[in-house]
Amino acid sequence: MIAFLAGAGLLAARYLKPAGTDIPTVEVRRGDFLVKNYTRGDLRAVNSSLVVAPTIMGGGLQITELPEMGATVKKGDVVLAFDSADVQNHIEMHKWGLNEAAQQIKSVQVVSAIREQSERVDMMRAEFAVRRAELDVSRNELVSEIDAKKNLLTLEASRKRLEQEKQDVQSREKSSAADLAVYQERYNRESLDAKSAESDLNRITIRSPMDGMAGIRQNRAGESYPGMEVPDYAVGDPVGSGDTVLDVVDNSEMEVGGRVPETERGNLNEGQDVNIRLDALPGETFPGKVKRLAGITSRGHSFDPTKSFDVVFSLTKQDARLRSGLSAEVEIITERVKDAVYVPLQAVFEKEGKKWVFIRSDGKFLRQAVTTGRRSESQILITSGLKGSEHIALLDPEVRAASGKKSKNPLASGPGSRM
Numbered sequence: 245m246i247a248f249l250a251g252a253g254l255l256a257a258r259y260l261k262p263a264g265t266d267i268p269t270v271e272v273r274r275g276d277f278l279v280k281n282y283t284r285g286d287l288r289a290v291n292s293s294l295v296v297a298p299t300i301m302g303g304g305l306q307i308t309e310l311p312e313m314g315a316t317v318k319k320g321d322v323v324l325a326f327d328s329a330d331v332q333n334h335i336e337m338h339k340w341g342l343n344e345a346a347q348q349i350k351s352v353q354v355v356s357a358i359r360e361q362s363e364r365v366d367m368m369r370a371e372f373a374v375r376r377a378e379l380d381v382s383r384n385e386l387v388s389e390i391d392a393k394k395n396l397l398t399l400e401a402s403r404k405r406l407e408q409e410k411q412d413v414q415s416r417e418k419s420s421a422a423d424l425a426v427y428q429e430r431y432n433r434e435s436l437d438a439k440s441a442e443s444d445l446n447r448i449t450i451r452s453p454m455d456g457m458a459g460i461r462q463n464r465a466g467e468s469y470p471g472m473e474v475p476d477y478a479v480g481d482p483v484g485s486g487d488t489v490l491d492v493v494d495n496s497e498m499e500v501g502g503r504v505p506e507t508e509r510g511n512l513n514e515g516q517d518v519n520i521r522l523d524a525l526p527g528e529t530f531p532g533k534v535k536r537l538a539g540i541t542s543r544g545h546s547f548d549p550t551k552s553f554d555v556v557f558s559l560t561k562q563d564a565r566l567r568s569g570l571s572a573e574v575e576i577i578t579e580r581v582k583d584a585v586y587v588p589l590q591a592v593f594e595k596e597g598k599k600w601v602f603i604r605s606d607g608k609f610l611r612q613a614v615t616t617g618r619r620s621e622s623q624i625l626i627t628s629g630l631k632g633s634e635h636i637a638l639l640d641p642e643v644r645a646a647s648g649k650k651s652k653n654p655l656a657s658g659p660g661s662r663m
Contacts, residue, residue: 274632277584285502289493338438345431478645
């Protein structure tokens with residue numbers, strides 16, 4: 245019995261001997277402590293121009309000229325052109341209509357001039373008949389009673405014919421004026437349409453407003469389904485009026501557009517430093533700054549209840565390899581504490597209502613109380629208790645010791661563990 249207890253005592257003593265050699269440690273760092281937030285976005289050009297299909301009469305547009313994706317273009321270069329056949333047909337059609345309307349106007353004017361001449365003769369005859377009848381009536385005292393009555397009836401009839409002639413002239417003048425107005429309106433309309441068609445002829449050839457690179461848009465006019473690869477616009481494709489076919493982008497100055505959740509909006513200010521990393525250029529970091537923050541929230545999708553703010557990040561230095569549309573991760577430095585002491589989050593342990601670290605010294609770990617401040621995604625600021633350069637445990641040595649004691653001590657469990 246004494247021998248058994250002595251063996252157990254030796255095992256216990258061997259377990260309690262401080263080892264700690266298998267516990268990872270880290271050096272306490274002193275320097276600038278950075279509080280960071282992260283978001284994602286897409287690279288885009290600060291200066292760009294949309295190239296949109298024009299609105300023309302008929303609306304039929306078919307691409308005949310289009311640069312290749314990524315082609316370099318200069319200001320004034322043709323970047324988009326459409327088939328001119330339909331526009332030329334419209335021009336010819338309206339010119340023909342314009343000429344026909346002009347002929348109709350001329351015909352009405354000629355007919356009116358001839359009619360007016362005839363009406364003038366008829367009017368003179370009617371007026372002469374009235375004057376002759378009036379002369380005959382003035383001699384009624386010299387003629388018989390029957391002839392006097394005939395003269396009066398002739399005068400009345402002559403006057404009625406003259407009045408009717410005047411009314412007929414006015415009616416024909418109004419009718420001619422109405423016909424002339426109709427043909428003049430058609431002439432004006434055809435003239436306007438002809439000018440519009442000639443303007444369309446100029447607008448179906450579009451030139452670049454700036455130096456840059458051509459970015460061809462996807463043609464989503466046809467049917468599509470999930471997972472389908474949507475093709476880019478190409479020569480021969482029909483295009484609807486108002487459709488954006490390509491962008492001309494100036495890659496000499498780029499920025500990143502993204503969003504931040506409303507919970508992080510208060511930590512961001514214009515001018516804060518950021519680090520931008522592109523998925524297409526792994527291992528490289530591009531410095532930048534917070535350029536612009538939206539003042540109101542927006543939602544990414546109608547079914548997403550999360551509110552967020554649009555934010556734009558500028559790049560401090562530009563690079564010729566950067567292209568619009570590249571995906572980017574943005575590391576936002578929201579706070580910088582200089583000459584600070586900080587450690588990994590997992591190196592601080594809470595016990596007995598306090599925060600502790602375990603400093604390695606002479607092969608052992610010593611408990612050290614600390615006070616903490618701000619934290620980042622992986623580090624925490626130490627405001628007191630450490631000076632820097634100490635080596636501290638990343639795992640709790642006391643927990644490791646307790647678990648090791650339980651697993652190695654034969655008296656901890658099993659038959660015969662109780663006396």
